Amino acid sequence: MSEFLISITPIDWLLDPLTHDFMRRALMVSALVGGVCGLLSCYMTLKGWALMGDAVSHAVMPGVVVAYALGLPFSLGAFVFGVGSVALIGFVKQKSRIKEDTVIGLVFTGFFALGLVLVSKIKSNIDLMQILFGSPLGISRSDVNQTLIISFIVISILLIFRKDLMLYCFDAKHARSIGINTGILHYLLLTLLSLSAVVGLQTVGIILVVAMLITPGATAYLLTDRFDQMTLLAVFSSSFSSILGVYISYWSDIETGGSIVLVQTLIFLIAFLFAPRYGIFKNQTFINNN
Amino acid sequence: MNPIFKNHEKDFMRIEADQVCVDYNGTVALYDASLNLKAGSICGLVGMNGAGKSTFFKALMGFVRPSRGKIRINGLKVNQAQKEQSVAYVPQNEGIDYSFPVSVWDVVMMGRYGAMNIFRIPRESDRRAVVHALERVDLLDLRERPIGSLSGGQRKRAFLARAIAQRASVLLLDEPFSGVDVPTEKLMAELFLQFRQEGHTILISTHDLNHVRDFCDFVVLINKTVLAYGETSEVFTSENLNKTFGGIPPNPLSGPTSSKDFINE
Numbered sequence: 001m002s003e004f005l006i007s008i009t010p011i012d013w014l015l016d017p018l019t020h021d022f023m024r025r026a027l028m029v030s031a032l033v034g035g036v037c038g039l040l041s042c043y044m045t046l047k048g049w050a051l052m053g054d055a056v057s058h059a060v061m062p063g064v065v066v067a068y069a070l071g072l073p074f075s076l077g078a079f080v081f082g083v084g085s086v087a088l089i090g091f092v093k094q095k096s097r098i099k100e101d102t103v104i105g106l107v108f109t110g111f112f113a114l115g116l117v118l119v120s121k122i123k124s125n126i127d128l129m130q131i132l133f134g135s136p137l138g139i140s141r142s143d144v145n146q147t148l149i150i151s152f153i154v155i156s157i158l159l160i161f162r163k164d165l166m167l168y169c170f171d172a173k174h175a176r177s178i179g180i181n182t183g184i185l186h187y188l189l190l191t192l193l194s195l196s197a198v199v200g201l202q203t204v205g206i207i208l209v210v211a212m213l214i215t216p217g218a219t220a221y222l223l224t225d226r227f228d229q230m231t232l233l234a235v236f237s238s239s240f241s242s243i244l245g246v247y248i249s250y251w252s253d254i255e256t257g258g259s260i261v262l263v264q265t266l267i268f269l270i271a272f273l274f275a276p277r278y279g280i281f282k283n284q285t286f287i288n289n290n
Numbered sequence: 291m292n293p294i295f296k297n298h299e300k301d302f303m304r305i306e307a308d309q310v311c312v313d314y315n316g317t318v319a320l321y322d323a324s325l326n327l328k329a330g331s332i333c334g335l336v337g338m339n340g341a342g343k344s345t346f347f348k349a350l351m352g353f354v355r356p357s358r359g360k361i362r363i364n365g366l367k368v369n370q371a372q373k374e375q376s377v378a379y380v381p382q383n384e385g386i387d388y389s390f391p392v393s394v395w396d397v398v399m400m401g402r403y404g405a406m407n408i409f410r411i412p413r414e415s416d417r418r419a420v421v422h423a424l425e426r427v428d429l430l431d432l433r434e435r436p437i438g439s440l441s442g443g444q445r446k447r448a449f450l451a452r453a454i455a456q457r458a459s460v461l462l463l464d465e466p467f468s469g470v471d472v473p474t475e476k477l478m479a480e481l482f483l484q485f486r487q488e489g490h491t492i493l494i495s496t497h498d499l500n501h502v503r504d505f506c507d508f509v510v511l512i513n514k515t516v517l518a519y520g521e522t523s524e525v526f527t528s529e530n531l532n533k534t535f536g537g538i539p540p541n542p543l544s545g546p547t548s549s550k551d552f553i554n555e
Contacts, residue, residue, distance in 0.1 A: 046390060163410035167400055170390050173381060177351050178404035178456065179373035225436035227391045 017250050026136040029147055030242035030260065033203045034212065036151045038238025039158050040196045041217030042231050043189060047169040051101060052086070053213040055108035056190070057197035059085030061115025061206055064131055064198075069122045075146055075198045082194025083187075085111050112206075134205035134257040136246060143202060150199050154192050165189060166227055203242065204257035211261040212238065219268045222275040237267050302365030304329050304460050304491035305350065310359035312345050319345040323359070323516045327491050327508065329459070332482055334502035334522070335495045337512035338535055343495050346512060347462060350493070351379055363460055371460075375404045378453035380463040383445055388438040394448050395433040398423055401455035423454035428477060443474030450481065461485065461492045467501050479505060499531075 008016070017023040044053050060078035067077025085107055093103045119128050130138070139147075158165070167175045168185040176182050193213070200209035216238035220230040245260030276283050305327040312320040320342040327333055337343045348354045350361060352368035363371035371377055378401070401423070402416040412420075424430040427447035432440065437448060446466065453461055467475060482505055485492055496502060502509055502522065509525045511517040511534040518530045 046387075160409065163403065166392075167403060170392060171381065171386060171400070173351070173353070173385070174379060174400060174452070175403075176353065177372055177377055177379040177462075178375060178401075179369065180404070221391065225391045225438070226393065227396070230391050 013247070013251065017247060022137055022139075023246075023250060025139055025141075025144060026246050026256075027243055029139055029144055030136050030203045030246050030256075031239045032151050033147065033199045034216075034238040034240075034242030034260075035235045036154050037196050037200045037209075037212035038216035038234040038236075039155065039231055040192055041213050041215065041238070042220065042227075042234050043158075043165055043169055043217075044193070044213050045217035045221055046166075047189070049189075049193070050210070050214045051104050052190075053193060053197070054210040055089065055104045056082045056085060056193050057201065057206055057209040057213065058108045059111035060194065060197050060201070061112050061131065062118050063115075064201075065115055065118040065122060065126060068126050069118075073146055075150055075195070078198040078201075079191070079194050081111060082197060083191060086190045086194075130205075131201065132205050132207055133255060134201060134203050134208070136203040136256050137249070139202060147199050147202055150195050154195050154199070157188065157192060161185070161188065162231075204260055208257050208261045211264060215261070215264040215268050216241070219264075219271045222268075222271045222278045225277070238264065241267060302362070303327060304331075304364060305493065306362040306365075307346075307350070308360050308362075310346070310349055310356045310361060312342075312349055312354050313357050314354075318514070320349070320512075321515050323349075323512070325510060325516065325519060327493065329489045329491060330486050331508055332486055332492045332494070332506050333508040333510060334506035335493055335510050335512060336497065336499065336502055336534065338497065341513045341534075342515070343512055344464070347464060347493075347495055350462060351377065373404075375456055376458050377460045377462065378456045378458035380446075380449050380453050380461065380466060382464045383442060383469050385464075386445075386449075388445065390437065392437055393433065394424070394429055394435055394437055394440065394451075395420065397437050397448050398433075398451045398455050401452035404456065419455045419457065420451075423451040426454055426481065427451045441471065442469040443471035446470050447474055447477065450478065459490055461490055463492065463494045465496055466494060467496060467498055499526075502526075 017027070044050060060082045063077035063079070063081030064074045065077070067074040070077075089100075089103050089107050092098065092107065093100050096103075098106075116128075119126055119131070127135075129135075164175070164180060164185055165188070167180070168182055168189070172182050175185070196213060197206075197209050200212045204212055216234040217230070219237050220233035223233055224230050241264040242260050245263045246256060248254065248263070249256040249259040271279065273280050303326050305325060307323055307325040310320065310323045311318070323342070323346055325333075335343055335346065345354065349356050350363070350368065352372060361368055364374070364376050366374065366376070368377075398420045399412060399416065402412060402419060403410050406412065406416065421430065424433055427450050429444060429447055429451060432444065437445065440448060446469075450466075466478060470478070482492055486507075494502075494506065503526065506522050508520065509522045510519045511525060511530055513534050513536070517533050518525045
């Protein structure tokens, strides 16, 4: 395999996978999903919702299983359970003395376990590994359509409510005091989180989807002090990671979800070390001149 | 210079609270709190931590719903007044995430969001309002800087500029003097007097009695209810202050050593 890798030119490395229908589909879906999750990840990291992202992405599991079993679009089931888990977290937290992070951990593992049990009990053609680890290389046409529709919805809402959501993350009190309904924004953001988790699990699976929802935002956050730049950097690095991850996965025959998330983590590490202003080895002259 | 107020705002009390009660899950935080503030006044809201100061503030901003009583701002219910952009809130410095990637300009522009359409795209008038607000707090030169790179006093001024840009008739300030440098304090004092002349009403929540005496025409002493309310010179008696602070000398570090000293000064 490695001899083969050396013997091909970079152009071949890029173009050869594109001759396969499944690879073109995988690259397109992964790039799109990367962009969607990357955009949302800015709000997740700024709002401090990493754990919430983890919770929602795991909690959609039973929803996916039930939807498959009933022949419904799996995004619908995932959406219901994603939002349901959030509502349940809020309810348990309000009605008990247990701290929020404990409640989150408790609820999402409960949902996830329910999902696992349902998969083993409901007779269907659901592939557990596909849900857990994703399989962009084996994505079906109907799943592509669903991904396209959900991505379009999420991106549109994020673009329309960009400023309101940014204000909500930055200073919710001010948002309320100028008459903005922050309750709606809260649930809107959670809804977008559920939808993004659904498209994200297509490419990297339920277990790793939280990486898609926080890593690009965290990377971009180290690189800029401007919100608009942060969103662009997050979308770009996330899409790039997805594409590169799929390529690497194709050529070296490694698991695709892991490959995508590893590339993301690597990019984060580079930013963590060398970001001009906030990296470990920050550039002193850059800071002094600004 | 008073072009900013809408017509109906002239005819009403700026802030009108009538027998307001707030309780959290059965625990009474505030009872029978009444208050009337007319246009063009500066009022200090004074009380110990946990005395219901911030609860009263939250009720005025509609963040908690009173279990009894009513609140009107410019004659409107709180949420309607907020939709009219009549209430501006200046938060405590501690309540803000200063590593958030926004510039000073962005923060002040947030004061204009309520007046914009759903996409929040600034018009020329919004930009002018932001420039004007930044000039008034002397931050125009720093408008491109990230909010986190400012000093404590500059941060406070940035949020004050946001309130100015909003062009609200009622300003609610939460501990505005904490962590603020002397130039900022002087600038804030001048601004408050200008605001009063322009017909704004300012309500300042604070535990710093010196500032209340320096700036405020009126004062509200709070301990679970409004203990005393009126012109500062009349309300600031040692008896009232003792009731407010339960005999404990207020603010031993920066304020007078006891309420008695304070009155004799």
